[in-house]
Amino acid sequence: MGVNLGDVVPKREVEMEDLFGRVIAVDAYNTLYQFLSIIRGPGGRPLEDSEGRVTSHLSGILYRNVNVLENGVRPVYVFDGEPPSLKAGTVEARRERRREAREELEEAREAGDEERAYVKATQSASLDEWVLESSADLLSLMGVPEVQAPGEGEAQAARIVQNGDAWAVGSQDFDSLLFGADRLLRNLTVSGRRKLPGRNEYVEVRPEVVSLDAVVEANGLDREELVDVAILCGTDYNEGVRGVGPRTAVKVVRETGLETYLEVEGLEVEGLDAVREAFLSPDVTDDYVVEWGEPDRDALLEFLCGRHGFSEDRVLKALDRLELDDGDKNQSRLGVFY
DNA sequence: CGATTAGA
DNA sequence: TCTAATCGG
Structure with missing residues (x-):
């Protein structure tokens, strides 16, 4: 959720290609929550493996990161630590809201109301131990670094940008600007359109950069x-x-x-x-390491296909996109815009 | 969400 | 070839 600053914030739309060479400090919680709430099958059920473990986030992480890495963008995922005590009320309210949504989800399913079930399934998404652990595992196998924040992930991500170790915070929320991030990157996506939850409406969604200086200037x-x-x-x-x-x-x-x-x-x-x-x-640390590695192809195949039922063809196809590139799209792209 | 397929 | 619908796990 975060803060409603959308109306007073100047945004600059960019293409994924414009971000070549940039490091993005991704708000992991925000990203995983979106994958988990949006990647759904019929009846609003999340994707899951044969053991009933949710895998929606794994699909999201895999394909998103393939797109990002393929374009020479280097992500680092920043995970939340302990929320500050000030947030206790909000945390509890969200827990309660999810609990209610789960009850209403059951009702909707019993009533055979698929549309309502979908909405309630989305609202009941939560990041449990399994989601966090499996996400960390997959990122690690992909060679994508992770940073553990002591407190709020967005605050830590902002700090990483301030330290010059990343170019922008990647999140849909505006909070990182309040934490002092020089830039915020929203909609870290390559595909054009996104379907609105309400009905059959589509909106063009491109990556957009919000700079703190511009926000300060504009207001x-x-x-x-x-x-x-x-x-x-x-x-x-x-x-x-x-x-x-x-x-x-x-x-x-x-x-x-x-x-x-x-x-x-x-x-x-x-x-x-x-x-x-x-x-x-905010409670942040400078004690972190950001280092990218090569994707471990065999381990990824074992993890995704062997353990969690992903199609081998699809995973192989995705992984192939990580190998042969930078043939045509290499350097001299940096600094095309500010 | 992002990939794949169906259909114009 | 392009876009809308629907898989995916």
Whole structure:
């Protein structure tokens, strides 16, 4: 979920080819959650192997990374550690929401309502131990590095960018900008269109870059003020003010300032200073290693086909795309845009 | 989501 | 050859 900054954030659409040579600090939680909620079969059931283990995320990781690596983009997956205590309410609320969704999923299945079942299955997706472990295993076999964050993955990913070890954070959420990432890359995808959950509507989806400088520039706010904007709208750490969206929040912070506004309106933000600090000085580490390796073809075949029932033909075809390339598309692509 | 297949 | 539907595990 994260923060609603979409409306006040300038975006620059790019092609995957434009990202050649870039390192992307991928928010693993965000990415896995999307794979898990979206990659579904009939009745909203996730893909699974013959033992009943969910494999939707493995499919997503494999093909996404093949596309990314094939284009000379180097991903590093950043996994969440312990959520800050400020987030406890949000974590609990999400748990409850998933629990409800699972109940409603059962009801929908019993009623034979496939469409509702699909929606509820999506809402009940959760990252359990199996998903995290098998994801780490697959990434490792693909030669894709992983970083374990002490706290929020997005904060750690932002730090990796700040340190110059990655070019952008890869996530759908905007939080990494609040954590100080210089750039955010959304829609790390090669395929054009995506189907909207509602009905038969399709939207063109291309990768898009959001730079923190551009956000700051466009709104006449610095990062600290941007954090105040988010706090007004609501974040994972606080509820936000009813009826205030990003647009008015920017206006309020620029013209009045968050504290004065709260005072005048007789409002209060629970633990305001702590929330600010959670964004401005998050729990991150510089003790990480980012190193890419060669995909282990045999081990990948054993893992995906032998153990989890993937089609050998398809996996081989995917792995072949990782071998012979950079024949035509090599250097001199860096720096075509900022 | 991304790949594959069906169909215009 | 291109796009819409539907597999995949």
